[in-house]
Amino acid sequence: MACLNAGWRPGLTGVTDEHGTTWGFHEGKGRSGLWVTENTRAAVFEAMAARRCFATRVSGLRVDATANGVRMGGVVNVTSGDVRFLVDIDRGxxxxxxxxxxxxxxxxxxxxxxxxVVETVNGRLAEVTVPLRAADGDWVVLRISDPALPNGTPGPVGHPCNDFGVAYTSPWWLRP
Known part of the structure; x- marks a missing residue:
């Protein structure tokens, strides 16, 4: 949050400082996902440059999200008004x-x-429309969570994100 508030424009990815021989095999370690148009080097590079990525701690997760038709990592031209998010989450x-x-x-x-906060189910397209003002901050991120599991590093008592974070989309930036 500090980086986003300071004006940085990163794509969000999950990482693990793994030096052992079991890299990528244990659940709960940082992972990254990319929304690509095809499985080629060029498409992967293009997705990374466009910040169409997400951070997660679970394997085999698909996340695709748009805000007013703009994929995660992009710019939404809005000064003030409703922004419609469509989120496709599926782990099979x-x-x-x-x-x-x-x-x-x-x-x-x-x-x-x-x-x-919108309740959804794995494999179902979720939709949420919220009024946003660029004057209140120029970024928005979606957090996907599992309400059945506690957050291992919870925020303040009663904070809505005190459940297990499954994934974070890359930010969208609001531009007036």
Missing amino acids: AAWDGKPLRVQVLRPGTSTPTVVD
């Missing part, structure tokens, strides 16, 4: 019917401000 048959939450995060002081 193992998570069929699994309840999830989509949380809309905005700039805050010590923790992000959660402006809306």
Whole structure:
């Protein structure tokens, strides 16, 4: 949050400082996902440059998200008004019917401000429309969470993000 509030424009990725021989095999370690148009070096490079990536701690997760039709990592031209997010989350048959939450995060002081929370289910397209003002901060991130699991590093008591973070989309930047 400090980097985003300072004006940095990163794509969000999950990483693990793994030096052992079991790299990538244990759940709960940082992972990254990319939304690519095809499985080629050029498409991967293009997705990375466009920040169409997400951070996660679970394997086999697909996340695709748009804000007013703009994929994660992009710029949404809005000064003030409703922004419609569509979020596709799927981890396959193992998570069929699994309840999830989509949380809309905005700039805050010590923790992000959660402006809306929408209940969804794995494999179902989630939709959330929220009024946003660029004057309140120029970024917005979606957090996907598992309401059945606690957050191992919770925020303040009662904060809506005190459940397990499954994934974070790269930010969208609001431009008037």
